Amino acid sequence: MISKPKAKTARAPILDAVRRAARQEQFLEVVSAAEARRRFEAQIDRSALPGESLPLVAALSRVIAADVIAPVDAPPFDRANVDGFAVRAADTLGASPGTPKRLLLNSEVIACGIAPDLEVVPGATTAIATGGVIPRGADAVVMIEHTELVEGDAAPAIDLHRAVASGQYISYAGSDIARGETLLRRGTQIGSREIGMLAACGFAAIEAVRQPRVAVLSTGDELVEPGKPLRPGGVYDSNGAIIAAAVAEAGGEAVPFGVVRDDEAALEQAMRRALSSCDMVVLSGGTSKGAGDLSHRVVSRLGSPGILVHGVALKPGKPLCLAVIGDKPLVVLPGFPTSAIFTFHSFVAPIIRARAGLPVEALRMVTARVPMRIPSELGREEFVLVSLVAADDGLIAFPTGKGSGAVTAFSQADGFFAVDALASALDAGSEAEVTLIGESKRAPDLVIMGSHDVALDVVVGALAERGLRVRTIAVGSLGGVNAASRGECDIAPVHLVDPATGIYNNHLLTPDLALIPGWRRMQGLVFRPGDARFEGRSVEAALQAALADPAGLMVNRNAGSGTRVLIDNLLRGAKPAGYANQPRSHNAVAAAIAQHRADWGVAISPVARLYGLGFLPVAPEHYDFLVVEARRQRAAVQAFIEVLRDEATRGRIRALGMEP
Ligand code: AMP
Ligand code: MG
Numbered sequence: 001m002i003s004k005p006k007a008k009t010a011r012a013p014i015l016d017a018v019r020r021a022a023r024q025e026q027f028l029e030v031v032s033a034a035e036a037r038r039r040f041e042a043q044i045d046r047s048a049l050p051g052e053s054l055p056l057v058a059a060l061s062r063v064i065a066a067d068v069i070a071p072v073d074a075p076p077f078d079r080a081n082v083d084g085f086a087v088r089a090a091d092t093l094g095a096s097p098g099t100p101k102r103l104l105l106n107s108e109v110i111a112c113g114i115a116p117d118l119e120v121v122p123g124a125t126t127a128i129a130t131g132g133v134i135p136r137g138a139d140a141v142v143m144i145e146h147t148e149l150v151e152g153d154a155a156p157a158i159d160l161h162r163a164v165a166s167g168q169y170i171s172y173a174g175s176d177i178a179r180g181e182t183l184l185r186r187g188t189q190i191g192s193r194e195i196g197m198l199a200a201c202g203f204a205a206i207e208a209v210r211q212p213r214v215a216v217l218s219t220g221d222e223l224v225e226p227g228k229p230l231r232p233g234g235v236y237d238s239n240g241a242i243i244a245a246a247v248a249e250a251g252g253e254a255v256p257f258g259v260v261r262d263d264e265a266a267l268e269q270a271m272r273r274a275l276s277s278c279d280m281v282v283l284s285g286g287t288s289k290g291a292g293d294l295s296h297r298v299v300s301r302l303g304s305p306g307i308l309v310h311g312v313a314l315k316p317g318k319p320l321c322l323a324v325i326g327d328k329p330l331v332v333l334p335g336f337p338t339s340a341i342f343t344f345h346s347f348v349a350p351i352i353r354a355r356a357g358l359p360v361e362a363l364r365m366v367t368a369r370v371p372m373r374i375p376s377e378l379g380r381e382e383f384v385l386v387s388l389v390a391a392d393d394g395l396i397a398f399p400t401g402k403g404s405g406a407v408t409a410f411s412q413a414d415g416f417f418a419v420d421a422l423a424s425a426l427d428a429g430s431e432a433e434v435t436l437i438g439e440s441k442r443a444p445d446l447v448i449m450g451s452h453d454v455a456l457d458v459v460v461g462a463l464a465e466r467g468l469r470v471r472t473i474a475v476g477s478l479g480g481v482n483a484a485s486r487g488e489c490d491i492a493p494v495h496l497v498d499p500a501t502g503i504y505n506n507h508l509l510t511p512d513l514a515l516i517p518g519w520r521r522m523q524g525l526v527f528r529p530g531d532a533r534f535e536g537r538s539v540e541a542a543l544q545a546a547l548a549d550p551a552g553l554m555v556n557r558n559a560g561s562g563t564r565v566l567i568d569n570l571l572r573g574a575k576p577a578g579y580a581n582q583p584r585s586h587n588a589v590a591a592a593i594a595q596h597r598a599d600w601g602v603a604i605s606p607v608a609r610l611y612g613l614g615f616l617p618v619a620p621e622h623y624d625f626l627v628v629e630a631r632r633q634r635a636a637v638q639a640f641i642e643v644l645r646d647e648a649t650r651g652r653i654r655a656l657g658m659e660p
Helices: 008-022 033-042 193-202 238-249 265-278 297-298 339-355 410-411 454-463 476-485 538-549 562-571 586-594 605-610 635-645 647-655
Strands: 049-054 084-085 101-110 124-128 140-143 147-150 159-160 182-184 203-207 213-219 252-259 282-285 305-310 319-323 328-333 367-369 381-391 394-399 415-419 430-436 446-450 471-474 493-494 511-528 600-602 613-626
Touching: 033 305, 033 319, 033 339, 049 193, 084 101, 140 415, 147 282, 182 193, 213 238, 213 265, 213 613, 238 252, 238 339, 252 265, 265 282, 265 297, 265 328, 282 339, 297 305, 297 319, 297 328, 328 339, 339 381, 339 410, 367 381, 367 415, 381 410, 381 471, 394 430, 446 454, 446 635, 454 471, 454 635, 454 647, 476 493, 476 613, 511 538, 511 586, 511 605, 511 635, 538 562, 562 600, 562 613, 586 600, 586 605, 600 605, 605 613, 635 647
Parallel strands: 101 124, 213 252, 213 282, 282 328, 367 394, 446 471, 446 493
Antiparallel strands: 049 203, 084 124, 084 140, 101 159, 147 159, 305 319, 319 328, 367 430, 381 394, 381 415, 415 430, 493 613, 511 600, 511 613
């Protein structure tokens, strides 16, 4: 919100606040990631917590505390696997349809759960059901289908039409689980299969490692609990949710403490409560240098040994603070979401796993080519989150490029690679060792790289319904053109205008790239409803009014975007106030206007509608698809083209305000 400068009397307190904000407290000592880990791990117990007895129903996904030795055999007795007759195999020798063997029937039928009474003596047999106990004397079972009942005046008998070998259709006692064998090893995570094995051995309960209780706190006056309305300047507390979930994934029990104000007393009280009730404390936020950096100040008075590391030479994650209070680890993660989750996974998750009794997670690495130059800060080991795409000559790693403040960078990445602290950049085309994160996913069937649009989600959704896995990487129109030219994607959505002709996208065609028409998105002047400079006027008149108003402020677009070309055409060389503010998306333009940081700009109509803004149509923008010719015949590319033509899809695109 823009507010008028305060009157003179209010100046002194404001100046104080500005001085506080500008104060740069230094990190105690910035250490390397390896040194940070060494110091931290030297002070903490990483052994598995003791076991606790849990009923089987509550044991799912817990970790077995001690090796489980099978107390019984499974099956507990020699068991028939088919319905038929228990026999001595020797008696069946030579039986065939032409020369059947006759066996006298014992006068009992062994159903499941019945202990047999009679022995199968030579020349005799007993009827037995699947699951029945093999009687004394028998060593095989003949299927009922290979026998014929003989009824007459003599005692009942069967004729066998087939010989069987000893052991046929018998599961011997202990052949599944042998009494005394190690059924499950400690450290095994309990899934449904393990629960089945335990039940088969008669266990109703199991010793599972107690889960470390991990307190999760967020601090920041701007933070709003999800579910509540966002106030101006507010940000949803996403760290609390993602860290609590990551704690559970690492085998811990997350104990949510919610959001704590940026207030030393409140923070100290919350941290003390957390320390007394949990095994470990993870706080995010309050780490930026200057006014808000209070987390480490509070931690420094909680007890000894106290802060071990404050400041790590890595990016993202420099403000990380590692402490131990008594015997409990306490970690302050940077507030920026990507930094928070990244440092959580490198410094906290391994400890939770160890205490939860889970084995060290083996790092899974792949080699991939990095197509662009990656500038990097000297003196800090820099981690770059990437999406992996399979090309003809191996894997390519694309930086997700969203910065440490992004919430999605980590969740959308397939992995990351490190740029050495001593390198100032990684050259384009370099090979990198990428550490994979999350479950290894099946390679996508279709890779779409370029500009993103809400209607593209409709197309991707339709492809997903056909069972195709689509990976979209938003790199902007120009990024898409480059990726398509290098054959790194199948399809590149673009909306670039040729400034010479005013025609969209046609100038991007090469012998290797074809163009498939997508849809048009109406661009126009956007403004807050009720603004008399715009409301009800023609575009021309509105522009004149806006330019004539000395208090008016526009928001521009980045050079290279089609919208920017349109804006420059409209302005005919004028550079009004706000021209230098050049965000990269329609949404950013609309947000700036809706939040009074600017008064007008140019954006597409669906976005104007989404932000409740007024709209004066100017000219359509063409959002089309470059298709890499060499990949055009692939089934997934063909499916994409079909879906684009599909009337149901087109209807949904229209509903979003686009014209397919
Ligand atoms: P801080 O470390 O408190 O200075 O925060 C740095 C940045 O991270 C600020 O932009 C905060 O708004 C953001 N941030 C801090 N905590 C959270 C959180 N729990 N969820 C989302 N963003 C956060
Ligand atoms: Mg903060």
